[in-house]
Amino acid sequence: MFSQETQSNTFNAVSYDLDINLYNCFIKPFPRSFEANVTVTVRALAEINSINLNADNYSLIIDSVALSGNSFLHSNNILSVGLSRMYDSSEVLDIKIYYRHKDVIDSSFIVRDGIVYTDCQPIGARKWFPCNDKPSDKALFSIKAKVPVNVLFCSNGMLADSTVADSILTYKWVSTKPVATYLIVIAGKKDFNLAVNEWTRKSDNENIQLRYYSQKGETAFNINNIKTKVPKILDFFSDLFCEYPFEKLGFVTTNRDFQWGGMENQTLITLCPDCWTEDLVCHEIAHQWFGNLISPENWSDIWLNEGFATYCEALWTERKGGYKDYKRNIDYEAVKYFARNPGRPIYNIDWNTNVPADSLLFNEYLTYSKAACIIHMLRYILGDEAFFKSLNLYMNNPNYLYGNISTPEFIRFMGEINEMNLDWFFYEWLTQPNHPVYQTRTEIDKTNSGKWKLDYTINQTQTNSSFFKMPVELKIVFENGKDSLVKVENAYNVQKYTFEFNSEPSRVSFDPNNQIVLKEVVK
Numbered sequence: 001m002f003s004q005e006t007q008s009n010t011f012n013a014v015s016y017d018l019d020i021n022l023y024n025c026f027i028k029p030f031p032r033s034f035e036a037n038v039t040v041t042v043r044a045l046a047e048i049n050s051i052n053l054n055a056d057n058y059s060l061i062i063d064s065v066a067l068s069g070n071s072f073l074h075s076n077n078i079l080s081v082g083l084s085r086m087y088d089s090s091e092v093l094d095i096k097i098y099y100r101h102k103d104v105i106d107s108s109f110i111v112r113d114g115i116v117y118t119d120c121q122p123i124g125a126r127k128w129f130p131c132n133d134k135p136s137d138k139a140l141f142s143i144k145a146k147v148p149v150n151v152l153f154c155s156n157g158m159l160a161d162s163t164v165a166d167s168i169l170t171y172k173w174v175s176t177k178p179v180a181t182y183l184i185v186i187a188g189k190k191d192f193n194l195a196v197n198e199w200t201r202k203s204d205n206e207n208i209q210l211r212y213y214s215q216k217g218e219t220a221f222n223i224n225n226i227k228t229k230v231p232k233i234l235d236f237f238s239d240l241f242c243e244y245p246f247e248k249l250g251f252v253t254t255n256r257d258f259q260w261g262g263m264e265n266q267t268l269i270t271l272c273p274d275c276w277t278e279d280l281v282c283h284e285i286a287h288q289w290f291g292n293l294i295s296p297e298n299w300s301d302i303w304l305n306e307g308f309a310t311y312c313e314a315l316w317t318e319r320k321g322g323y324k325d326y327k328r329n330i331d332y333e334a335v336k337y338f339a340r341n342p343g344r345p346i347y348n349i350d351w352n353t354n355v356p357a358d359s360l361l362f363n364e365y366l367t368y369s370k371a372a373c374i375i376h377m378l379r380y381i382l383g384d385e386a387f388f389k390s391l392n393l394y395m396n397n398p399n400y401l402y403g404n405i406s407t408p409e410f411i412r413f414m415g416e417i418n419e420m421n422l423d424w425f426f427y428e429w430l431t432q433p434n435h436p437v438y439q440t441r442t443e444i445d446k447t448n449s450g451k452w453k454l455d456y457t458i459n460q461t462q463t464n465s466s467f468f469k470m471p472v473e474l475k476i477v478f479e480n481g482k483d484s485l486v487k488v489e490n491a492y493n494v495q496k497y498t499f500e501f502n503s504e505p506s507r508v509s510f511d512p513n514n515q516i517v518l519k520e521v522v523k
Contacts, residue, residue: 010048013132014041014092015140016184020129023168025116026148026190032111033103038129039067039096041139044087051095054126054133055079059109061100062130068093079130097130110257117187117254117270121263122299123355125181136297136404138178143186145171153188154213156267158247175266177246178402180295185265187252191216195223199231203243208234211250215273218253222276226251229278233285236319237312240388241395245293245402251281259358264309266292279313286312289395297406298352302361303430304410307371314372327514330376333369334517340365343464346374347407347430373517374429378414380515381425381471386418393417428468435518436468437461442508447500454499456508458490461522467493470516475509476501485512 020036042051055062055074062074071082081095101109108124110117118128126133142160147153149169157175164170193214198207210230214223230249238244250268253275262280263270264287271280290308310333318326346366348356361367379387394400394413405413407430415422443455456474460467472490477483480503488497499505510521 009137010046011042011044011051011132013137013139014043015142016040016129016131018129018141018143018145020143021146022116022153022188023146023148025111026114026151026188030111030113031103032101032105032109034101035099036101036129037096037098038131039094040130040132041092041094042132044089044091044093046089047086048083049086050080050082053079053081053097053130054123055099055130056106056127059102059104059106059127060130061102063098063100066096066098069095069097072097077126099130101128107257107259110254112255112257114191115187115189115255117252117258118185119254119258119260119263119270120184120265121182122302122358122361123182125184131181133181135180135182135295135299138180138295138403140177141175141179141184143171143173145173145186145188147171147188148190150190151188152190152192152194152213153186154211154250154252154268155186156184156265158209175247177266179266179292183264183266183292183295185263185268185270187213187254187268187270189213189215192252195227197227197231199234199244199249201243202238208244209248209250211248211268213250213252214276215253218274219276222274226276226278226281230281230285233282233316236316237286237289240315241289241391242293244288246288249285249288251276264288264291264305279316282313282316283309293395293402294400295404297404297409299355299361300347300349300351301405301407301410302351303346303367303371303374304405304407306362306367307375310368310372311375314376330373330517331514333372336369337365337373337518341370341434342366344433345431346371370518376517377429377470377515378422378425381422382418390414390417424469428466429518432465432468434462434465435520436465436470436516437520437522438510439522440508440510444505446504452501452504454501454505454508455496456499457494457496458488458510459494473511473513473515475512476505477507477509478503479506480504 017039022034024031056077065072065081068084069081070084073080087093106127108119108127123133125131141156143155145153146168149167153171155173156179157173160174161172195212197210199210201208234244246267248267253271253273258272261272262284264284269284286309291305296302314326314329317329411426439459439461441457445453447453469491471487473487475483475485
């Protein structure tokens with residue numbers, strides 16, 4: 001039912017090593033220009049004598065290439081690098097690129113009044129360094145950055161070194177785990193407040209740094225509250241999925257130019273100014289598993305990132321307050337979907353090759369709310385034990401750890417480990433727009449044998465989508481006050497179910513626990 005569109009690749013990025021001089025960006029008049037070089041290590045996947053990298057022409061000027069690169073052409077946002085010779089498949093080579101960032105506003109490299117940070121999702125990394133800018137090509141990353149001595153500067157991974165020479169402070173941050181380019185980040189400011197705590201990871205007893213970069217004027221109560229909640233959230237997700245998979249976990253607030261509430265950059269989450277809120281922080285921490293540990297193969301798979309992170313917010317409320325609180329959270333996501341449903345499918349394979357506008361890709365009502373509701377309905381279909389076991393097996397599968405997964409592969413995996421075909425479920429909810437509209441009819445008659453016969457018909461009346469097959473719970477209430485819960489498979493339209501009882505039924509409640517949260521019921 002799902003087709004997987006493949007892309008031809010002639011190389012994979014192995015690592016990016018950046019050397020970047022940001023000193024002047026922190027000095028009035030705070031220019032956006034800088035000089036840098038990046039060494040890109042790649043592994044050939046075929047015989048190659050050139051490679052193409054993403055490098056935005058509006059933002060970047062390429063000056064020269066070195067090492068295995070001996071010529072280049074920078075046009076139409078592609079940097080074509082001619083190599084020093086023909087390289088065989090599986091050979092590893094280094095290309096050094098000297099470049100500059102122009103003094104332009106490009107929404108990914110952000111400078112204002114002494115704060116500098118990046119925002120790369122979905123394809124913004126190419127605006128501040130040449131790279132193979134697609135989520136499927138994860139690589140190691142390190143950065144050496146020159147800043148004024150009074151600047152606190154942070155990035156992915158761990159702080160490996162910091163040295164001072166005259167008025168220049170040079171930071172070196174190193175990520176020891178592969179990272180997708182959209183999850184690479186830097187942030188710096190001279191008056192950040194930095195608090196460093198530690199959380200002990202159970203699996204190896206490693207002390208993981210928790211770093212909180214806040215700014216003057218932000219709410220101290222909220223920051224302190226988050227500091228107490230983060231270790232508990234990490235414990236919860238580690239027990240549920242797998243141990244926290246990275247070197248550190250950091251948080252840094254930004255400024256009014258930041259377009260999101262938060263961004264889940266690997267090991268360093270960026271937040272909007274003074275956005276130290278529990279649900280937002282929980283969402284971004286969940287992404288360290290769903291999106292960072294296992295990243296989307298293509299942008300059509302973004303619902304796996306945002307749907308699961310939103311769903312994890314509900315799981316956290318369940319951990320604190322029980323199932324009713326969880327269900328209240330899921331029901332609210334359904335309410336948001338119904339309020340602003342754009343009437344199109346979540347999954348669009350065209351996004352594999354044509355990245356859409358952010359407003360489409362990150363539509364709150366589909367990519368976040370509807371996707372979270374779909375995951376809830378998967379839990380309903382599988383049952384709690386199988387559902388949570390599935391997620392644990394998913395997060396511990398060596399085929400995906402620190403790698404990528406596509407929607408078809410995720411569906412195949414979930415079906416195989418549960419020994420059932422789930423194609424129908426994901427096909428209808430991901431590739432169809434909208435939701436089912438149910439209409440029911442109840443007929444009650446007394447039989448010649450003195451028993452009671454109940455005929456119950458389920459009809460779907462939506463005209464803007466095809467039929468939705470789903471298991472449906474029915475609560476049958478009897479005249480004597482007792483009730484019975486039964487589950488039926490609604491496999492086709494105008495489907496009639498016949499029951500026989502010793503007691504007289506008085507009414508039938510359709511989906512009494514509202515497990516099919518994405519539905520309408522009409523009289």
